Amino acid sequence: MSGGIWHCREGRNLVRPAGMDKSSELLSIGSADCLIALPPTKTGFKAGTLVDIVPLRGGMAP
Incomplete structure (x- = not known):
């Protein structure tokens, strides 16, 4: 697992x-x-590669 920053x-x-x-x-x-x-x-990994994630801090709502 690696830490990530999510955005929409x-x-x-x-x-x-x-x-x-x-x-x-x-x-x-x-x-x-x-x-x-x-x-x-x-x-x-190349940009655009599909990956699995585990949301933190209450989910993925923008």
């Missing part, structure tokens, strides 16, 4: 990592409003 744009739910790398992972979870479930990979 043009009717689409979008999420981005809250931190830039693994060394800041614990700090990024503190500012996250969702958790992103990402399988391990050596190549990373």
Whole structure:
């Protein structure tokens, strides 16, 4: 799981990592409003990849 920041744009739910790398992972979870479930990979993920999330702080309502 990775901390994420959720937002809605043009009717689409979008999420981005809250931190830039693994060394800041614990700090990024503190500012996250969702958790992103990402399988391990050596190549990373491209923008637009569908991911599963776990909403925090009361859900995903804008």
